[in-house]
Amino acid sequence: MPEWIYFFDLCGTAVFALSGALAAGRHKMDPFGVIVLASVTAVGGGSIRDTLMGATPVFWINDPTYIIVILSTVLLTILLVRKPKRVPQKVLPIADALGLALFTIIGAEKALSMGLSGMSAVIMGLITGVGGGIIRDILCRQVPMVLRTEIYATASIAGGIGYTCSLSFGMADLSAMFLAMSTAFAIRLAAITWHLSLPAFDLRSQKPK
Amino acid sequence: MPEWIYFFDLCGTAVFALSGALAAGRHKMDPFGVIVLASVTAVGGGSIRDTLMGATPVFWINDPTYIIVILSTVLLTILLVRKPKRVPQKVLPIADALGLALFTIIGAEKALSMGLSGMSAVIMGLITGVGGGIIRDILCRQVPMVLRTEIYATASIAGGIGYTCSLSFGMADLSAMFLAMSTAFAIRLAAITWHLSLPAFDLRSQKPK
Amino acid sequence: MPEWIYFFDLCGTAVFALSGALAAGRHKMDPFGVIVLASVTAVGGGSIRDTLMGATPVFWINDPTYIIVILSTVLLTILLVRKPKRVPQKVLPIADALGLALFTIIGAEKALSMGLSGMSAVIMGLITGVGGGIIRDILCRQVPMVLRTEIYATASIAGGIGYTCSLSFGMADLSAMFLAMSTAFAIRLAAITWHLSLPAFDLRSQKPK
Numbered sequence: 001m002p003e004w005i006y007f008f009d010l011c012g013t014a015v016f017a018l019s020g021a022l023a024a025g026r027h028k029m030d031p032f033g034v035i036v037l038a039s040v041t042a043v044g045g046g047s048i049r050d051t052l053m054g055a056t057p058v059f060w061i062n063d064p065t066y067i068i069v070i071l072s073t074v075l076l077t078i079l080l081v082r083k084p085k086r087v088p089q090k091v092l093p094i095a096d097a098l099g100l101a102l103f104t105i106i107g108a109e110k111a112l113s114m115g116l117s118g119m120s121a122v123i124m125g126l127i128t129g130v131g132g133g134i135i136r137d138i139l140c141r142q143v144p145m146v147l148r149t150e151i152y153a154t155a156s157i158a159g160g161i162g163y164t165c166s167l168s169f170g171m172a173d174l175s176a177m178f179l180a181m182s183t184a185f186a187i188r189l190a191a192i193t194w195h196l197s198l199p200a201f202d203l204r205s206q207k208p209k
Numbered sequence: 210m211p212e213w214i215y216f217f218d219l220c221g222t223a224v225f226a227l228s229g230a231l232a233a234g235r236h237k238m239d240p241f242g243v244i245v246l247a248s249v250t251a252v253g254g255g256s257i258r259d260t261l262m263g264a265t266p267v268f269w270i271n272d273p274t275y276i277i278v279i280l281s282t283v284l285l286t287i288l289l290v291r292k293p294k295r296v297p298q299k300v301l302p303i304a305d306a307l308g309l310a311l312f313t314i315i316g317a318e319k320a321l322s323m324g325l326s327g328m329s330a331v332i333m334g335l336i337t338g339v340g341g342g343i344i345r346d347i348l349c350r351q352v353p354m355v356l357r358t359e360i361y362a363t364a365s366i367a368g369g370i371g372y373t374c375s376l377s378f379g380m381a382d383l384s385a386m387f388l389a390m391s392t393a394f395a396i397r398l399a400a401i402t403w404h405l406s407l408p409a410f411d412l413r414s415q416k417p418k
Numbered sequence: 419m420p421e422w423i424y425f426f427d428l429c430g431t432a433v434f435a436l437s438g439a440l441a442a443g444r445h446k447m448d449p450f451g452v453i454v455l456a457s458v459t460a461v462g463g464g465s466i467r468d469t470l471m472g473a474t475p476v477f478w479i480n481d482p483t484y485i486i487v488i489l490s491t492v493l494l495t496i497l498l499v500r501k502p503k504r505v506p507q508k509v510l511p512i513a514d515a516l517g518l519a520l521f522t523i524i525g526a527e528k529a530l531s532m533g534l535s536g537m538s539a540v541i542m543g544l545i546t547g548v549g550g551g552i553i554r555d556i557l558c559r560q561v562p563m564v565l566r567t568e569i570y571a572t573a574s575i576a577g578g579i580g581y582t583c584s585l586s587f588g589m590a591d592l593s594a595m596f597l598a599m600s601t602a603f604a605i606r607l608a609a610i611t612w613h614l615s616l617p618a619f620d621l622r623s624q625k626p627k
Contacts (some may be wrong), residue, residue, distance in 0.1 A: 036312050051265070052256060052260065052265065052266065052270065053266050053270065054263075054266050055265075055267025057264075062268050067272075086344075089234045089396070116266075116270060116271075117271075117273065119273050119276060120270050120271075123248075123276070126245075130245075134348070138347060138348070140349070143236070143348075143349070143350055144348060146245060147233075147236060147238055147242050147245070147246065147348060147349075148238075148242075150243075151239065152242070153239075153241040153242050153244070153245050154239060154240075154241040155299065157241055157244075159225075164247050164336065166338045174221075180316040197239055198240055199239070200238060201230070201233060201234045201237070201238060201239070201240060201243050201286075201287050201321065202237045203232060203237075204233065204234075204235055204236075204237055205232030
């Protein structure tokens with residue numbers, strides 16, 4: 001993996017670890033519980049991706065850097081974020097959108113480098129991007145953010161398709177990556193800012209059996 | 210895999226994708242959220258089965274047909290099922306029962322073809338049959354259908370045992386498959402129709418700690 | 419695996435299967451549902467550990483003993499625990515603490531025997547110890563016990579660190595194992611008895627977005 005991809009990957013890890021640690025704080029967990037929730041949020045998606053592709057042991061087992069980044073993020077979060085009001089309300093969604101964009105492209109890149117098809121690469125990007133957040137939300141008993149009607153899975157899928165298409169049109173890897181990351185990030189950010197959503201598929205008047 | 214097994218597998222995939230898409234509609238999700246929920250319902254169980262057995266990359270990664278079937282099902286569902294009343298109340302449970310039966314036998318068949326024991330094959334059939342539905346229900350914050358007192362895991366286990374026993378008694382693969390699928394489907398259908406249930410293990414008067 | 423480790427492993431399996439079966443009883447499940455919940459509780463953590471490490475097929479697939487232990491435990495639980503009052507209120511937490519200690523050390527031991535680093539071994543011990551219980555609690559729609567503020571993940575991590583450090587200081591495997599198991603068990607038991615908890619990371623006054 002080129003160094004700058006690795007650097008992005010660690011940034012995404014820190015961002016998702018922060019989002020997991022803040023969610024843990026909202027459920028009043030002890031420090032080791034915070035570590036657990038931050039960790040599953042940060043490496044959950046990539047772990048599912050690697051086990052599905054058979055790329056085991058999964059990426060963080062033989063590289064302690066990921067765990068060190070998570071532990072440092074948790075430590076800094078616990079030390080610095082003692083008062084909720086110090087966290088501006090928009091920080092978490094924006095950080096989450098950045099993590100989503102970074103992880104989507106890194107996941108798709110890893111899938112392509114293992115010889116998977118473009119369609120599978122888009123799916124692996126999606127799993128990497130949304131997997132950790134889904135586990136975080138399930139553990140906190142919230143309906144996963146990805147299932148709510150704001151554009152979330154959509155941003156990841158758009159980024160993944162943008163990345164694989166750019167590559168197949170002959171764009172350089174680095175340019176394709178930046179373009180696709182910006183696309184996914186911009187779509188998600190626009191959805192947060194203007195509360196955009198696609199027309200929803202709504203059967204709610206039908207009572208669940 | 211013989212072609213007719215493959216055909217059944219795609220039918221089960223469509224049926225479970227439909228059940229996931231309908232569940233998504235009841236939670237008012239956007240189209241890409243519907244795709245995510247339909248996909249995990251359709252290929253979740255088989256993915257868990259393959260990762261536990263070490264049959265990676267999992268089955269749908271190198272065969273785009275499964276994803277295409279899911280996307281087509283989601284598209285048709287969104288286009289055709291605009292009004293809840295058009296879905297007769299019994300369609301989803303019956304489709305779900307058919308998917309359960311198909312996936313159970315296909316999962317057991319794959320386990321046996323990889324050299325696993327009969328007991329492990331029954332378990333792999335169960336995981337294939339109920340795994341996707343459990344993930345769907347967890348993501349929608351429902352107690353999984355498999356955990357409710359109607360006969361559900363029971364039907365899958367009965368089908369799996371029927372299949373492995375029929376084979377060990379020398380029955381031809383095709384006959385054993387049809388027999389076991391019919392058994393699992395009939396048991397689940399009977400449970401739905403007449404609200405059958407096994408005597409439950411009930412400790413509810415004991416307050417959870 | 420030495421025989422006495424195997425024996426401990428089966429003890430932990432029975433203990434976690436009991437905890438899953440009792441949880442199933444509190445949700446009034448049918449016998450096969452009880453088997454499903456007891457099984458995921460008992461082998462869920464170890465299965466996640468094995469798939470992440472790439473040690474597939476996972477441990478219980480080629481050794482029917484684990485399934486037999488689970489089925490026997492479920493049978494005994496259903497036959498003997500007909501009246502909730504017969505289960506003293508402290509039995510489940512103490513059994514759970516014992517299972518946590520046993521599975522943590524066994525998971526760390528397996529990771530080290532596969533050549534993983536000490537840090538990864540601690541994490542694999544944690545996953546083995548808490549994974550099954552987390553799946554049990556999610557399926558029952560409870561916030562996982564590991565996320566509540568009583569010392570839980572803490573006990574497992576302490577045990578795992580104790581085990582790997584003892585080994586690196588040259589202690590014999592058997593002694594290190596007993597020492598670390600006792601440590602984890604004692605910490606968790608003390609937390610239950612005196613309602614100990616670490617100072618929590620509390621951001622609850624911040625409303626979830």
